[in-house]
Amino acid sequence: MSIDYDFTPIAESEFVFGLSDHDHHIVAGRDMAAATKRIEGDPWLAPVPALCGQLVALAPVWGPYSRETARRHPGRCPDCAWILALHRGAVDEEIAAFTAARDDLDAAAIAASVGDIAQKVLTAVVRDPDLADCGQRLAPSHQSQILGHVSRHLPVVGVCEECVEIGTVNAHGHGVPCPAQKVTCAGCSITSHEDWAGEWAGTFLQECTVTAPCSVLITVATHYRIPIG
Numbered sequence: 616m617s618i619d620y621d622f623t624p625i626a627e628s629e630f631v632f633g634l635s636d637h638d639h640h641i642v643a644g645r646d647m648a649a650a651t652k653r654i655e656g657d658p659w660l661a662p663v664p665a666l667c668g669q670l671v672a673l674a675p676v677w678g679p680y681s682r683e684t685a686r687r688h689p690g691r692c693p694d695c696a697w698i699l700a701l702h703r704g705a706v707d708e709e710i711a712a713f714t715a716a717r718d719d720l721d722a723a724a725i726a727a728s729v730g731d732i733a734q735k736v737l738t739a740v741v742r743d744p745d746l747a748d749c750g751q752r753l754a755p756s757h758q759s760q761i762l763g764h765v766s767r768h769l770p771v772v773g774v775c776e777e778c779v780e781i782g783t784v785n786a787h788g789h790g791v792p793c794p795a796q797k798v799t800c801a802g803c804s805i806t807s808h809e810d811w812a813g814e815w816a817g818t819f820l821q822e823c824t825v826t827a828p829c830s831v832l833i834t835v836a837t838h839y840r841i842p843i844g
C-alpha cells in the first residue's frame with residue numbers, strides 16, 4: 616500500500632523530525648534526501664540517522680523541525696537539540712527551553728528548592744572555553760554530549776497521580792501547589808510506564824524518586840565551581 620504524503624514542504628525543509636522507540640530527534644534535510652534516494656517504495660519508511668546518530672523513522676506529519684513543536688511532544692532528544700543549537704549559535708534560547716518550568720507553581724517550587732543551578736550549569740558548559748571550538752559541526756561533540764547528559768538530569772516537579780491525570784488546578788484548586796510535590800531529577804527517577812500504569816502513566820514511582828539536584832548535576836556544578844544550594 617502506498618501512502619500519499621505531501622512531500623513538498625518536508626522535502627524542502629532544512630531539518631525535520633525523526634522518531635525512535637520513545638523519543639523524537641532532529642534529522643538534517645540532506646540526510647533525509649540521501650536516505651529516500653537509497654530505497655524504493657515508501658521513502659518515509661527509510662531509517663535515517665538523526666543528528667545524534669540514532670537511526671530513526673521520519674515523522675512527516677510533524678512538519679518541519681521547530682523548537683516550539685519539539686517542546687509540545689514528550690521524549691525530546693537533548694543531544695539532537697544541543698547539536699543544532701550549538702551549530703546555530705542559539706544556545707541562550709535552548710537553555711531557556713530546557714529550564715522552563717511547566718507553570719508558575721513549578722517554577723516557584725524549583726526556585727525555592729534548587730535555585731537556578733540548572734541555568735548556571737548549562738551556561739557554564741556552553742561558555743566553557745575548553746569546549747568552544749567543538750560545537751560548529753552538525754554532529755555530536757564533546758560539548759553537545761555534556762549538555763545532552765546534563766539536560767536529562769534537570770530538576771522537574773513531581774506531583775500526585777491526580778495532578779498527572781487532570782492537572783494541578785483541577786486537582787487542588789487555583790494557585791495551590793500539589794501537597795505531594797517534590798523537586799525531582801527526571802533522569803534518575805522512574806515514572807510509571809503506560810504498558811502497565813494506563814491512565815496513571817508518567818507518575819514518579821516512590822521506590823525510586825531521586826531528589827534534585829542529583830549527583831550528575833552536582834558533579835558538573837562542582838567541576839565548574841558553581842555553589843550548590
Ligand SMILES: [Zn+2]
Binds near residue numbers: 640641665693694
Ligand atoms: Zn537524537
Ligand SMILES: [Zn+2]
Binds near residue numbers: 769800830
Ligand atoms: Zn539525575
Ligand SMILES: [Zn+2]
Binds near residue numbers: 775776778793794795
Ligand atoms: Zn497533586
